[in-house]
Amino acid sequence: MAAKDENVRLLISLGIAGVMVAGILWLVSNFSAKTANQPKTPLRISPELNIPSSPEWMSKGEKILVTADKTAEKEAGINAFKSSDYGTAIINFQASLQKQRNDPESLIYLNNAKIGNSKALKVAVIAPIGTSLNEAQETLRGIAQAQEEVNISGGINGVPLQVEIASLNNVGQIEKIDTELVKDSSLLAVVGFGRNEELYRKNSLVRISPNSGRRSQDGQNQTQMLGDSKYVFNISPNRNIFTQALAEYIVKKQRRTNIVICRDSSSSNNQQTSNTERPNQEVVKEYSDLIAQFGGKVTSTECDLGAGNFSASNFISRATSDGAEAVLLIPRFTNINPVIDIAKENRGRLALFGSQQLYSARVLKFGQGDVKGMVVAVPWHRDANRNMSPGNSFAEKAAKLWGGEVSPRTATAYDAMQVIIAGLKEDSTRQGLQKVLSNENFSAMGATGKIQFTRSGDREGGVFLVKIEPCDPAKPCPSGTGYDFVLVQ
Template sequence: MSQKNETTTLVLALLITVGVVGGGLWVLANWLGMDLRGLVTGTPGEVSQPGGEVLISRGDRWLIPGTTSPQKQAAAEAIAAGNYAEAIAPLESALQASRNDPEALIYLNNARIGTQQAYSIAVVVPSSTQINAAKELLRGVAQAQENINRAGGINGVPLRVAIADDRNTPEMAQQVARSLVRDSEILGVVGHFSSPAMLAAAPIYQQGQLVVISPTSTSVRLSAVGNYIFRTVPSDRFAANALARHALSQLRVQRVGVFFNSASDYSQSLKDEFTTALFADGGQVVAEFDFASPTFNPGNAVESAIAQGAQAIMLAPDSPMVDRALQVVAVNRRRLPILAGDSIYTANTLQVGGDNAVGMVLSVPWHILGNQSAPFPREANQLWGGEVNWRTAMAYDATQAFVAGLQSNPSRAGIQQALSANNFNATGAAEAIRFQPSGDRAAAVQLVTIQPGTRTPYGFEFVPLRP
């Protein structure tokens, strides 16, 4: 065979291979309910920056994996084609099958709006990496959207919600932030989930003059980013102060061993603030143990803490290190009292920690039993068919803050001015929503403890500590 013929044959083979692979990918994508069009930000086909596709949906795709169904796929296709009325029935059917699906409820409300005028906000969640946390946040936003739209909207204008996935990474959080800043329809953003993601994205929102309200990012560094950055969750300083006071005044201990993740801004922030607060009132951190260390051993660490005179343990894991924190709980066997940050407030803590976790004290922004007279817990139970946690409540509060801002002045700059005003006041899950000049929430934290109980399937539950 001549070199020319060999070249022609190779080219033809390459083209055939590309066609087969491309066709196979298209078939696979349709089977999985995926969308290969690129960025979904109102500009189909836009290409994202290196690091992966930016996933933003108003209902034309499903972002939480493992939840698709024929009804959901039909709804997504109808919305993508602009046939909003055709999406309503399959979305209602999907919700009848799974009433606690917040993504479906958000897209249903969007479909009911259709092409009529609406105010749009976005919520950024780690839907592909932290599925439970993403659902918890989306339930708060969905409940607020459902309430305001059923009540006739914001001065007669309904609220549309876009959902974005930042994969809980700083790089993707920045890409999502850039896309949302460019989208002129988006008037505000609820998010991001983690402090590292939020700290990476915040300067982009600040420069783009787009208000972002985080329901879960607690790092104290966020307070200094700028006047377009807010949060409905109290900063680590409030949580650390409450835990330190409890150690000194209630547990009557002064020497504490701290476990943290040096690679996490949230974990480092909570550890530093706790150390400062404890020292200011006469206590001290006698030992520090890094979850991220390649030589970390929970059993050795607990024994070392005891040997160094620790009278209590403070756990400050970020979400990826909760399992290691629970190993500490297990090997401690209730020998030392344990304090912890809000990241360890999970069902897994009750299930895995079990009897070893009884008596542990956590600092959280909200608890469903903390203010039982408020309407939010009852409405949440009716809507979702069960209790919700603090992440849902704080996401609800962030959306409520945007609703109040939109009522005052429905523009990006107008929302910022409304939220920054001294007299700003919005109704939250348990109490009024007010912000300090730094953008931090002006609110106290709630200390909870773990006790045996029947409110969960695990035989243990979180209950508020009474003053």
């Protein structure tokens, strides 16, 4: 009897369990049917895990900043890079470079894609892509060449170098770029022109400018006024070295004692406002003082290349009437047409001299025989250090990589990277890099020769003088214009 009662209780339990299971299945089915018809809520990542994207003007390979060099392959590489499909990105960037050999942005992105998600040492470059595209590309070629060479050789102590590009699209954006860069703790150094040196010092971030420093009215460099903890270094010698070299050459070597100076008051809104490209009354005063110091004088002839009513013929007429023997031309980088007009109108009457902005293929192309004999002060020339490494100089390697001659801006950007690379080999931290570069015994070898810095952070060393001469018809003309810049011996 007891066994029978036990069986009954077992059957009842099984029945109740079955009912409960059926009920649960019905509830699940009913809930699923309802939710299937409701819009799906996207998965949200918690703020702690959400990694913010970089600004639209900054890229390691996920954006095209230089649209002038856009190809279908480059766009495909960008899309693959954004999806972290680095293998596909590599293939497409390589294909794009087959079409656009001299596109430095693609070469930088290609090297970044080869790194992928691996450990890397990150450096940023500020390039004026939206304000002076030619200047930006010249700068990026120096950066890309240095990155390519160091990564091919095994990186920095075995770690590859990653480059991030920050595009300067207007002058008012400079401080925003500075602020964005210094807050990136993974960034070890910056190449390019910036405005707020104190900001870099406070955030222990080194910035290397490919250009020259500028002295204040009391003769001090701004970096000196910030104390010994300098974080900004200049690859080109201080600007007064350029002015001194050219002024001395004009008066003492060429024996021209009556000089007229042409400044340029045109707006700088369409270009990067850099210390080497701010021809104004301050620069005119620097040249005037030095010319007087060497025994010459500046005539009172007014010459403003940026004036809306500027007339080259009227200027030459007034200058010769005032007894001028030479004209010193200090244009803005983007405003060389008045210089060409003066050269054409001059017809050899006045000796021509110019600031480093005139070291340009555009001057050779449009000036031709009219600019023959013009002397310009520059930080680099392809023949300056060729003897240091015959057959393997920077100029020769650059010509092979880019398919043609490169400018001093490419050379100084390359040297900025060589300084950073040499420093990171000794210490790959922000503070450590600053200490290495500040050491009075620090030096690096670059396109412009041995690089060392003064206590103020300026480049030690001199400048080169070059003269425009016709190319030898029996030899290839590097510029392709029939004229070239040759070193003044």
